[in-house]
Amino acid sequence: MSVVEQYARAHIVTDADDRVDEERGAVRVALRYDPEEDPRAVRVGLPPGPGSREWTFSRSLLEQGLRAPAESGSVRVWPCGRVQAVVEFHSAQGCSVVQFETKTLLRFLRRTYTAAAEPAHSVSG
Numbered sequence: 595m596s597v598v599e600q601y602a603r604a605h606i607v608t609d610a611d612d613r614v615d616e617e618r619g620a621v622r623v624a625l626r627y628d629p630e631e632d633p634r635a636v637r638v639g640l641p642p643g644p645g646s647r648e649w650t651f652s653r654s655l656l657e658q659g660l661r662a663p664a665e666s667g668s669v670r671v672w673p674c675g676r677v678q679a680v681v682e683f684h685s686a687q688g689c690s691v692v693q694f695e696t697k698t699l700l701r702f703l704r705r706t707y708t709a710a711a712e713p714a715h716s717v718s719g
Contacts (some may be wrong), residue, residue: 596712598627598705605693606640623692625699627653627706636706638681640690647690649683656681657703660696 603620624639636656639648651669658664659671660679670682679699683690 596709597629598625598702598709600625600698600702600705602694602698602702607691607693623694624648625702627702627709629706629710633710636702638683638692640683640692647683647685653703653706656699660699660703 602623602625604623605620606623621641623641624637626637626639627635628637632650634653635650636653637648637650649669652666655664655666655669656671659681660673663670663672665671668684670680670684672680673696674680674693677696679694679696681692681694683692
């Protein structure tokens with residue numbers, strides 16, 4: 595099983611930031627899946643700045659949230675129009691709202707299912 599790492603362009607808004615994100619443009623967000631660490635979880639790493647943090651949550655939550663609003667603990671995911679999805683993270687430090695292109699998250703999810711299906715060890719003869 596292999597680790598899946600993918601970078602995505604996203605717009606981030608935090609309640610600690612009074613500027614509108616569109617003024618700053620998209621940022622690079624890290625998406626990560628490690629089936630050996632936890633085959634049911636994905637990670638989203640927010641870039642340095644307000645709201646910077648790595649969040650770990652259920653892969654199924656991400657998948658469900660692309661179709662209809664879904665929530666688990668401090669993470670909420672929902673579709674936003676036809677081509678975007680929003681992932682909202684809550685912590686004691688505040689709230690970060692991250693807007694992705696849905697196709698980027700779908701591509702990442704497909705890669706995680708492929709990685710999870712790979713054999714743990716390949717034997718060559």
